[in-house]
Amino acid sequence: MVDRVTDWQTDGMCRGNHAHLFFPPTAFEKKDERERRETRAKAICEVCPVLADCRTYALTLREAYGIWGAMTESDRKRALAASAGR
Known part of the structure; x- marks a missing residue:
C-alpha cells in the first residue's frame, strides 16, 4: 500500500531546485529578503497540483516551519486560531 x-x-513543485525557497536559511535573513523568498515560494504553491493536500497536511500536523500549501508559519497560526474560534 502506498503511503498517501x-x-x-x-x-510537490517545491521539490528539487526550488526547495531553498520554502524554509528560511540557517543564517540571518532580512525582512525584505524573507518577504521576497516567501512570495516566490507561495507563487510556486499556487500552481502546484498538490496545494490542497499540502495545506491540509500542514494544518493538521501544525507544521511549525516553512511554507506549506502557500501558507507561512504566521498564516497557519492565524488560520488555526480562526478555526478554533468558530
Missing part, C-alpha cells in the same frame, strides 16, 4: 503523505509529497 509520501505519495502527494513526491508530486
Whole structure:
C-alpha cells in the first residue's frame, strides 16, 4: 500500500531546485529578503497540483516551519486560531 503523505509529497513543485525557497536559511535573513523568498515560494504553491493536500497536511500536523500549501508559519497560526474560534 502506498503511503498517501509520501505519495502527494513526491508530486510537490517545491521539490528539487526550488526547495531553498520554502524554509528560511540557517543564517540571518532580512525582512525584505524573507518577504521576497516567501512570495516566490507561495507563487510556486499556487500552481502546484498538490496545494490542497499540502495545506491540509500542514494544518493538521501544525507544521511549525516553512511554507506549506502557500501558507507561512504566521498564516497557519492565524488560520488555526480562526478555526478554533468558530
